[in-house]
Amino acid sequence: MHRTSFRPLARAMALLAAAAFLLGPMAVRAADHPDLFTLTSPDITDNGMLNPANAGTGTSQRGPWACGGQDVSPALSWSHAPKETKSFAVIMDDPDAASGRGGNRWIAYDIAASANALPRDAGNGRSTLLVGGSNGRKTTYSGPCAEPDAKTHHFLWMLFALDIAPGTLKPGLTREEFMKQIQGHNLSEASLVSRWEPRSTK
Numbered sequence: 001m002h003r004t005s006f007r008p009l010a011r012a013m014a015l016l017a018a019a020a021f022l023l024g025p026m027a028v029r030a031a032d033h034p035d036l037f038t039l040t041s042p043d044i045t046d047n048g049m050l051n052p053a054n055a056g057t058g059t060s061q062r063g064p065w066a067c068g069g070q071d072v073s074p075a076l077s078w079s080h081a082p083k084e085t086k087s088f089a090v091i092m093d094d095p096d097a098a099s100g101r102g103g104n105r106w107i108a109y110d111i112a113a114s115a116n117a118l119p120r121d122a123g124n125g126r127s128t129l130l131v132g133g134s135n136g137r138k139t140t141y142s143g144p145c146a147e148p149d150a151k152t153h154h155f156l157w158m159l160f161a162l163d164i165a166p167g168t169l170k171p172g173l174t175r176e177e178f179m180k181q182i183q184g185h186n187l188s189e190a191s192l193v194s195r196w197e198p199r200s201t202k
Helices: 007-031 175-181
Strands: 038-040 076-079 087-094 103-112 153-162 186-196
Touching: 038 186, 076 153, 087 175, 103 175
Parallel strands: none
Antiparallel strands: 038 076, 087 103, 087 153, 153 186
């Protein structure tokens, strides 16, 4: 009478159990990997055009050209933030400004770790969802503005996941001050690019 040996089966099951034990922490780390941190917007696509409302109000600093906008910051949303995140921050830069020297349009921080989005117009200065930094002109969102037929500007939106609790940073930090304060505290970052053509304000 032939007897079936269960030793190979037992050995295989033991190997599978060992693999599950070893891969378990790796799977957790993979799900929490900083590279999975993603920034999107329901108002703009990556490398897409800003909406007219996202442009600045008033006239250009370089001449009597109407900005044509309403200074409405676009809605932002994000996912897969590191578990250790204590707050989020957003920076909007204009690397094409000042003849290539660059400029900053918005700094917002102290966004709660429980948040996964900012609503449209959160940068108006009245929102309790964030604290505004200084872009050199004001502590609120400052939409793009330039003379008609100027070159297309690209705007880099950076979202930072920080291990800094809300209330730690003082209000009104400049970009330089903010970047210095978060050194060693940035768990991950995600980005989005948008564009603006002044001719679209006509």
